[in-house]
Amino acid sequence: MSGVRHLYVHLPFCAHRCGYCDFVTAVGRRDQHAGYVEALLGELELERHLLAPRLETVFVGGGTPTYTEPRALAHLLGALPSAAEVTVEANPETVTSELATLLAEGGVTRVSLGVQSFAPHLLRTLERRAEPDDVRRAVSILRVAGFDNISLDLIYGIPGQSPAELDRDLAEALALEPEHLSCYELEAKPGTRFTFAHGAALTLQADAIEGYFERVVDSLQGAGYRWYETSNFCRPAGRDASRRDLRSRHNLAYWLGRDYLGLGMGAVSTVRGRRWRNTPRLSAYLAAASRVQPPDRELEQLDGPVRLRERLLLGLRLDEPLDVSKLDSAIDRPALERLEKLGLAERAGTSHLRLTRRGRFLGGGVTADLLS
Amino acid sequence: MRQDTIRNFSIIAHIDHGKSTLADRILELTNTVTGREMREQLLDSMELERERGITIKAQAVRVLWKGHQLNLIDTPGHVDFTYEVSRSLQACEGALLVVDAAQGIEAQTLANAYLAIENDLEIVPVVNKIDLPQANPDAAASEIAELVGEDAARVLRISAKTGEGVAAVLDALVERVPAPAGEASAPARALIFDSSYDQYRGVVAFVRVVDGRFTHGEPLRAMAQGTRFEAEELGFFSPTMRAAGQLTAGEVGYVITGLKDVSRLRVGDTLTSEKLPAAEPLPGYKDVKPMVFSGLFPTDSDDYPELRDALERLKLNDAALFYEPETSQALGFGFRCGFLGLLHMEIVRERLEREFDLDLIVTAPNVAYRVVTPTGAEVEVHNPSELPNEIERVEEPYIRASIIVPKEYVGQIMELNTERRGRFDHMEYLSEARVLLVYELPLAEIVLDYYDQLKSRTRGYASFDYDIVGFREGQLARVDVLIAGESVDALSMIVHRDQAYGRGKALVERLRAEIPRQHFDVAVQAAIGSRVIARETIKAKRKDVLAKCYGGDITRKRKLLERQKAGKKRMKQVGAVEVPQEAFLAVLDLDGNRK
Numbered sequence: 001m002s003g004v005r006h007l008y009v010h011l012p013f014c015a016h017r018c019g020y021c022d023f024v025t026a027v028g029r030r031d032q033h034a035g036y037v038e039a040l041l042g043e044l045e046l047e048r049h050l051l052a053p054r055l056e057t058v059f060v061g062g063g064t065p066t067y068t069e070p071r072a073l074a075h076l077l078g079a080l081p082s083a084a085e086v087t088v089e090a091n092p093e094t095v096t097s098e099l100a101t102l103l104a105e106g107g108v109t110r111v112s113l114g115v116q117s118f119a120p121h122l123l124r125t126l127e128r129r130a131e132p133d134d135v136r137r138a139v140s141i142l143r144v145a146g147f148d149n150i151s152l153d154l155i156y157g158i159p160g161q162s163p164a165e166l167d168r169d170l171a172e173a174l175a176l177e178p179e180h181l182s183c184y185e186l187e188a189k190p191g192t193r194f195t196f197a198h199g200a201a202l203t204l205q206a207d208a209i210e211g212y213f214e215r216v217v218d219s220l221q222g223a224g225y226r227w228y229e230t231s232n233f234c235r236p237a238g239r240d241a242s243r244r245d246l247r248s249r250h251n252l253a254y255w256l257g258r259d260y261l262g263l264g265m266g267a268v269s270t271v272r273g274r275r276w277r278n279t280p281r282l283s284a285y286l287a288a289a290s291r292v293q294p295p296d297r298e299l300e301q302l303d304g305p306v307r308l309r310e311r312l313l314l315g316l317r318l319d320e321p322l323d324v325s326k327l328d329s330a331i332d333r334p335a336l337e338r339l340e341k342l343g344l345a346e347r348a349g350t351s352h353l354r355l356t357r358r359g360r361f362l363g364g365g366v367t368a369d370l371l372s
Numbered sequence: 373m374r375q376d377t378i379r380n381f382s383i384i385a386h387i388d389h390g391k392s393t394l395a396d397r398i399l400e401l402t403n404t405v406t407g408r409e410m411r412e413q414l415l416d417s418m419e420l421e422r423e424r425g426i427t428i429k430a431q432a433v434r435v436l437w438k439g440h441q442l443n444l445i446d447t448p449g450h451v452d453f454t455y456e457v458s459r460s461l462q463a464c465e466g467a468l469l470v471v472d473a474a475q476g477i478e479a480q481t482l483a484n485a486y487l488a489i490e491n492d493l494e495i496v497p498v499v500n501k502i503d504l505p506q507a508n509p510d511a512a513a514s515e516i517a518e519l520v521g522e523d524a525a526r527v528l529r530i531s532a533k534t535g536e537g538v539a540a541v542l543d544a545l546v547e548r549v550p551a552p553a554g555e556a557s558a559p560a561r562a563l564i565f566d567s568s569y570d571q572y573r574g575v576v577a578f579v580r581v582v583d584g585r586f587t588h589g590e591p592l593r594a595m596a597q598g599t600r601f602e603a604e605e606l607g608f609f610s611p612t613m614r615a616a617g618q619l620t621a622g623e624v625g626y627v628i629t630g631l632k633d634v635s636r637l638r639v640g641d642t643l644t645s646e647k648l649p650a651a652e653p654l655p656g657y658k659d660v661k662p663m664v665f666s667g668l669f670p671t672d673s674d675d676y677p678e679l680r681d682a683l684e685r686l687k688l689n690d691a692a693l694f695y696e697p698e699t700s701q702a703l704g705f706g707f708r709c710g711f712l713g714l715l716h717m718e719i720v721r722e723r724l725e726r727e728f729d730l731d732l733i734v735t736a737p738n739v740a741y742r743v744v745t746p747t748g749a750e751v752e753v754h755n756p757s758e759l760p761n762e763i764e765r766v767e768e769p770y771i772r773a774s775i776i777v778p779k780e781y782v783g784q785i786m787e788l789n790t791e792r793r794g795r796f797d798h799m800e801y802l803s804e805a806r807v808l809l810v811y812e813l814p815l816a817e818i819v820l821d822y823y824d825q826l827k828s829r830t831r832g833y834a835s836f837d838y839d840i841v842g843f844r845e846g847q848l849a850r851v852d853v854l855i856a857g858e859s860v861d862a863l864s865m866i867v868h869r870d871q872a873y874g875r876g877k878a879l880v881e882r883l884r885a886e887i888p889r890q891h892f893d894v895a896v897q898a899a900i901g902s903r904v905i906a907r908e909t910i911k912a913k914r915k916d917v918l919a920k921c922y923g924g925d926i927t928r929k930r931k932l933l934e935r936q937k938a939g940k941k942r943m944k945q946v947g948a949v950e951v952p953q954e955a956f957l958a959v960l961d962l963d964g965n966r967k
Contacts, residue, residue: 185915187919187920210913210914211914211915214915255921262923270923300927313929314921361917362916362917363917363918365913
């Protein structure tokens, strides 16, 4: 069996924790950044035997990776294995020409910017630090530094966001001509500070927001983007001068059910039917590293049926038909027939299955239906 | 014991007016039990009875007082068991009519008092709870005196709780209640006024010997049903079982029959000796028929065999319970059960859930209908979906309802009864403040939420009782429900034509709220035959996705979808529509405003 070709690296530090965020993060702690990076590299050494000689993708996510103390960040990027696609997540207000140079010199090929919105009052609701101008400046700095693969993250369904405001956000994002866009509906998790503050407003807006997803897809497809995954869009290969496939190769690895190694606190790995999650506690993670031991991990054994179900639920998120010839036992046949009749799922050839356009808008429920 | 020293009596009282406490005091005062043996409210032996404050199964206890044998025959306390009450009363010559000094007479007391009067019982009126601060013994005494046509001065005033006046009650029983008549030398006859089932000894009959004598080991026969058995043991309760060689005219006791099924020995039947049988049974036997029906389905269809076994076992103890297998396209395999009334239904359901640990879906109750088809055939329908399309005539059971309320609520009661197709019969003042209203109503109008409405419109002051008075023709129609064009049997209902539109509309509105949005528009229609009378649309979902799914999310998202799928599996599939089980109960509270 050849090694793992996809590496995720988690940099948890942020200047501030946004109200809606449910990622593993740590606020501030600039004095710990260097130590954390050392710990990461320690974990990399411990797990290096799992990796293939050549990696396809590296993804540095957060947190706010670009909030990491620059020397520590540079050290990390220099020490990570190289790969065809190296993505780093960045917040617009952290992007400076120094940072852009640091990233470029560190072998980064792709930057994913956490924009979320261009409307100042919506950014405030989300507790984002960036101003709309920061986004435009960041994109420009990155372009000047030579980055030709930029992705923008947008959030829609923000409390108080009108359909017109959504349209404006989309238009502003498109004006920056990103290679890639990720658009997520805001998830107000029960029990969070955000839901406490805005839950009532969201309930009032629920009916309107239900149409936002369609609006996003319509706008971006209208602008020529490919809706290649439930929440992800890219410029199609034919429209790009270099005829590149601009889908996120790293994320595609998840959706195609490939193995991946995750380093850092809270990071998840899936290798040969085993999945583990590192401790989400910074102190515990650092302590394990100081003993040159792997961090505490929560282990999950993925048995055959589970792997098939995951293959199905991940594969159906994509626009390309899924080969289901080996997934028969994971599929509820009568449900599939019902869904076909309802025009939500369709066969492609004898062995492939995909969701129709309407089926993709209802992808969660449709996939749940399909599971045996 | 000489026949002229025997006194047989019951206690008639509303729930909570102190019947059990008085019975306990009587047992203590007559040294039938010592204080140490005393378990509170000894006569109510079942857990459920104690909790609900009602008595399901009668027993009889023998006590001795000043050279007399007093037999206290306990009566079931509720409207649904009127027939059993009437048999218990028939076993007596007298009755203590107990009224709470603070509450006054309630409708149920009234109904049972009338039953006692019809049975020519000597009524000994008693006002209880005179020790309560809010007691108004004079008002209660004058209400009760008015009711039984007694001098208010003859109304006894007691506190069963403290024991005050209880000895005087026993003296009054001896003085006022006549000794049993009956011929000691005639062929033996005994009235079965109750029975219960013991898993080791079989059916135990509670009897009042009217004529002659019954002896241990003697072959016996139940005259109406023809059931034959041997008296394996005879005896009486005092307060526990005491075997005796014989039971003679006037006495009350038990007969252990060894029969394995209570339905073979019905309340109201007459026992006689097989060797020297009586020529005529005692009057008044009737076969009680269930009037209220409902479907019982296990929430988990795997529990069907457990439900069947549980019903079989309940039936051993409850001759009035009726059940037959039923298959609903929506709820799967279950049973259509027949009950004497709403309380009976409630008790059966609770016993199934509590004693047998079953999780049940109980469909909306309906009444029995008598249908005459155009060909002249007569059928009894227990399930709305069985109502034939071609009908010459439908008859439904009617009740005579007695409602007692403070006079300021008369208007509300009249309004409610008019809404419920009631016909006013008469009204009388029980006292200056309280009024008795008598109405005739279709039973179907009270099986859903009548009692709740009665209570809420009178701030809980109304008390209510009813008797079945027979079947009458009604302008009735079956309203069917169609979900996405598919008719759903479990949601059919039979309603008066004038109410069909209103109830059909209310039902489809409720269903729209209960059925989750699907991946397509779903029409919910109410129809009479092929004519749609109401329609609602459940709009399709426009969006239903898990926005993010990356490496760290996969396990959680998978579990989410697996749970969602499990939830879908619990729903009932009506065509392509997933309908939650709760939706099938929507018809239960159509007039409520839960949603």
